[in-house]
Amino acid sequence: xxxxxxxxxxxxxxxxxxxxxxxxxxxxxxxxxxxxxxxxxxxxxxxxxxxxxxxxxxxxxxxxxxxxxxxxxxxxxxxxxxxxxxxxxxxxxxxxxxxxxxxxxxxxxxxxxxxxxxxxxxxxxxxxxxxxxxxxxxxxxxxxxxxxxxxxxxxxxxxxxxxxxxxxxxxxxxxxxxxxxxxxxxxxxxxxxxxxxxxxxxxxxxxxxxxxxxxxxxxxxxxxxxxxxxxxxxxxxxxxxxxxxxxxxxxxxxxxxxxxxxxxxxxxxxxxxxxxxxxxxxxxxxxxxxxxxxxxxxxxxxxxxxxxxxxxxxxxxxxxxxxxxxxxxxxxxxxxxxxxxxxxxxxxxxxxxxxxxxxxxxxxxxxxxxxxxxxxxxxxxxxxxxxxxxxxxxxxxxxxxxxxxxxxxxxxxxxxxxxxxxxxxxxxxxxxxxx
Amino acid sequence: xxxxxxxxxxxxxxxxxxxxxxxxxxxxxxxxxxxxxxxxxxxxxxxxxxxxxxxxxxxxxxxxxxxxxxxxxxxxxxxxxxxxxxxxxxxxxxxxxxxxxxxxxxxxxxxxxxxxxxxxxxxxxxxxxxxxxxxxxxxxxxxxxxxxxxxxxxxxxxxxxxxxxxxxxxxxxxxxxxxx
Numbered sequence: 001x002x003x004x005x006x007x008x009x010x011x012x013x014x015x016x017x018x019x020x021x022x023x024x025x026x027x028x029x030x031x032x033x034x035x036x037x038x039x040x041x042x043x044x045x046x047x048x049x050x051x052x053x054x055x056x057x058x059x060x061x062x063x064x065x066x067x068x069x070x071x072x073x074x075x076x077x078x079x080x081x082x083x084x085x086x087x088x089x090x091x092x093x094x095x096x097x098x099x100x101x102x103x104x105x106x107x108x109x110x111x112x113x114x115x116x117x118x119x120x121x122x123x124x125x126x127x128x129x130x131x132x133x134x135x136x137x138x139x140x141x142x143x144x145x146x147x148x149x150x151x152x153x154x155x156x157x158x159x160x161x162x163x164x165x166x167x168x169x170x171x172x173x174x175x176x177x178x179x180x181x182x183x184x185x186x187x188x189x190x191x192x193x194x195x196x197x198x199x200x201x202x203x204x205x206x207x208x209x210x211x212x213x214x215x216x217x218x219x220x221x222x223x224x225x226x227x228x229x230x231x232x233x234x235x236x237x238x239x240x241x242x243x244x245x246x247x248x249x250x251x252x253x254x255x256x257x258x259x260x261x262x263x264x265x266x267x268x269x270x271x272x273x274x275x276x277x278x279x280x281x282x283x284x285x286x287x288x289x290x291x292x293x294x295x296x297x298x299x300x301x302x303x304x305x306x307x308x309x310x311x312x313x314x315x316x317x318x319x320x321x322x323x324x325x326x327x328x329x330x331x332x333x334x335x336x337x338x339x340x341x342x343x344x345x346x347x348x349x350x351x352x353x354x355x356x357x358x359x360x361x362x363x364x365x366x367x368x369x370x371x372x373x374x375x376x377x378x379x380x381x382x383x384x385x386x387x388x389x390x391x392x393x394x395x396x397x398x399x400x401x402x403x404x405x406x407x408x409x410x411x412x413x414x415x416x417x418x419x420x421x422x423x424x425x426x427x428x429x430x431x432x433x434x435x
Numbered sequence: 436x437x438x439x440x441x442x443x444x445x446x447x448x449x450x451x452x453x454x455x456x457x458x459x460x461x462x463x464x465x466x467x468x469x470x471x472x473x474x475x476x477x478x479x480x481x482x483x484x485x486x487x488x489x490x491x492x493x494x495x496x497x498x499x500x501x502x503x504x505x506x507x508x509x510x511x512x513x514x515x516x517x518x519x520x521x522x523x524x525x526x527x528x529x530x531x532x533x534x535x536x537x538x539x540x541x542x543x544x545x546x547x548x549x550x551x552x553x554x555x556x557x558x559x560x561x562x563x564x565x566x567x568x569x570x571x572x573x574x575x576x577x578x579x580x581x582x583x584x585x586x587x588x589x590x591x592x593x594x595x596x597x598x599x600x601x602x603x604x605x606x607x608x609x610x611x612x613x614x615x
Contacts, residue, residue: 176596202591204555224586225559246563246587249556262556267567269560290560306557313557337554350554360553380598382554398551398598427555 032413035070036156038063039097042074043116044082044104051105051141055116058145059101059152062163065189066153066391067414072097084119089126097123101152112138118148120155129155142192147435162188162387166431167394168196168206168215169405173423183217185232188387188430190405190418196230206429209252216240216250216259227261240274249293253300258320260284260294260303271305273320284318285325295339296320304328304347306336315349328367334360337382341410342390350382362395362408375412385430394418396426505530509611510594511569512604515550518564520572520609528569531611532576539579544614545570547587548594550603555589562587565609584614 040056040063060071078091082104092100103118119131130151134144143164150161165188173180181203186193197203201220208215216229227250230237241247245264252259259274270291271284284303285291290313293306297317304317307325313336316325329335334352341348341364351363351374361376362384380398387393392414394407399417403424408415418425505527511520520528535541547566549558566585574580595602 172591176593179592202588204559204589204591220588220591245585246559248559262560264560264563269563290557290564292560293554293556306554308557313553334553336557352553358552380551401597 032067035064035068036099037072037095037097038069038099038101038152038156039072039077039092039095040101041077041080041082041103043102043118046104046106047114052138053141053145055103055105055141055145055148056101058142059149062146062149062189063152065416067409067416068157083117084121084128084131087121089121089123092121092123099123099152099156101148103148108135114138114141116144116148120152142187146187159391160389160433162389162391162430162433164188164433164435165388166212166434167385167405168208168429168431169396169425170203170206170427171423171425172202172403184425196232204427205249206427207251208429208431210254210256210432212432212434216252218248218250227259229259245269251294251296253296253320254298255300258300260296262292262294271303271318273303282322284320284322291316293337297340298342298344304338304340306338315347329365331372333357335365337384338365339384339386341386342388346410348384348386348393350384362393364410373412375408375410376406376415378406381406383427385428387430388433394428394430396428502530502534506534511609511611513565513607513609515603515607516553516561518561518568520565520569525572528572529576532573532578535573535579535582536577539582542582542584542614544584544586544612546592546610546612547585548592548606548608548610549590550606551590551593551598552603553590555591559587559589559591562589565607569609569611 040060042054042056045051063069064071072095076095078094079086079088081087081102083102087100087102100121100123101118103116106115108115113135116134117131120129121127122129134147136144146163149163153159153161153163167186167188169184171182171184173182181199181201182195183197183203183206184193185196197219199219199221201223204218204225206215206217213233214229214231216227218225219228226239226247227241228237229240240250240259241261241263243263243265246269247261247263249262250259257275257277259276261272261274262269263272264270268288268290270286271294273282273284285305285307287307287309289307289309291305291307294303296303301320302317303320304315306313307316313334314327315329315335315338316327318325328347332351333354336350338347338349340346345366345368347365347367349363349365350360352360359377359379360381361374361378362381363372363374365372375393378397381395383396384393385395390410392407392409394405396403397406398404403426405418405425405428406415508527511524513520535543545566547562549561563585566587570583570585573583593606594608595605
């Protein structure tokens with residue numbers, strides 16, 4: 001008895017040590033064929049102590065993680081410039097680099113603040129594209145690195161970067177019967193994870209308010225599924241619903257005025273919309289089968305949802321004031337949990353083609369052309385959540401017998417995984433732009 | 436399909452019941468009525484009465500044992516993506532319903548679950564439908580609405596971990612739990 005409990009203690013200790021060191025890491029499992037070569041030179045630092053974060057390394061990782069870029073290894077650099085006058089274009093042209101990022105960090109006298117001066121060069125054109133100075137505290141080095149990454153990404157691709165965004169996800173740890181559920185908040189890459197909520201009862205369906213200041217989720221803490229809203233800056237939370245039956249799937253309208261949800265108070269799950277200003281509750285669907293998984297159209301005027309009114313789950317769209325739903329999917333055995341991309345035309349969803357194939361993947365349906373692109377071919381993919389720039393989709397799947405979070409680019413070519421060392425993770429929810 | 440199967444099952448149960456009744460009455464005719472009519476001794480009559488009483492007692496105990504076994508069965512399993520309980524569980528559920536009817540203060544919580552395949556929120560709906568179907572059957576068979584509480588956990592509380600057919604089969608279930 002004594003021996004086994006001692007072993008248990010050791011296991012837990014090793015486990016938690018690994019946890020604090022590793023958090024979640026991103027691995028690129030399949031990249032693009034011709035990535036854009038970018039060199040990010042280690043930033044110079046005039047302070048005495050070593051910095052906690054390596055800004056250049058974070059920028060390199062960010063760019064590599066979206067798959068469109070390849071970062072030059074430090075060992076191969078011929079020079080280590082930290083400002084424009086030290087840059088020799090020839091050094092980088094020899095290495096076939098297209099872009100160069102350099103910078104230096106200096107301590108602001110008399111405090112914990114640092115100044116980061118960084119510059120960005122186009123090697124082929126032999127010119128500086130831009131340069132700027134950012135100021136922040138020692139604890140904001142990762143934020144500064146993500147901000148620089150966003151600018152570099154936008155300069156090269158013309159699209160807004162999403163490296164400064166956050167994710168939420170749910171974890172379940174521990175054996176059956178004593179499982180602990182946690183709601184986590186982390187950088188988009190899984191780093192700097194914090195726990196927002198911990199419970200012995202399940203937590204589901206985390207969702208962001210459009211300004212990123214509040215979150216909604218389902219918690220079973222009263223032994224029944226109920227919807228809560230939590231303020232991220234104050235930590236204050238309130239229970240929003242207490243109807244009999246299922247209270248689930250809270251989703252803010254893009255204009256922030258309403259919360260779509262699922263209630264089964266009248267016998268079967270239906271879609272409802274709660275006006276957060278007036279507290280008025282409006283029923284959008286009324287059907288004896290299951291209506292669930294609401295998501296808004298970009299104009300906040302319609303709600304898409306899953307219904308099995310024809311026997312199997314399919315995706316429908318209904319006016320936010322009610323009325324007759326329109327069916328959007330036809331040629332799949334199981335189509336569910338849909339969400340529009342920022343273009344308003346492409347619909348991300350969970351798809352199982354036939355009863356026989358028995359695999360649930362993430363797919364995109366173009367509602368204008370009816371063209372379907374399957375992005376993943378794993379077996380148990382669910383809970384897709386789209387980055388605010390529409391470039392990537394994060395989703396929950398199963399690997400090695402436990403839940404993991406994967407991300408895939410919109411064209412399906414780039415994939416990365418956020419492996420977790422702490423039990424099962426599921427239900428990623430990508431934040432809106434927060435800056 | 437489901438309906439047809441159900442009807443076939445009902446007929447089968449009915450047929451078995453009739454055969455069972457016939458068998459019962461024929462044994463009592465041959466074993467008890469005949470000897471009692473032929474012998475006049477009081478001790479024989481007393482013996483027959485005692486035997487009859489013992490037989491009834493055994494039957495009562497057997498019935499009680501079966502009922503207890505039914506009441507001890509508190510997990511009911513479902514087919515993939517199906518919300519209707521299995522026909523084989525009807526008799527067990529009827530015992531539960533009668534027990535609830537006989538004990539109006541007893542309350543139970545019906546917890547519906549799904550296996551992990553498919554989306555989480557849809558599975559929450561599926562778990563509720565399973566629990567509601569059992570609730571409605573218990574009400575039809577004598578339990579009162581106020582004794583029954585339902586909740587769905589969807590795929591959030593599996594009974595067994597793993598991605599095997601066997602694990603999935605054990606996770607598609609409704610559990611009958613005592614309620615406060």
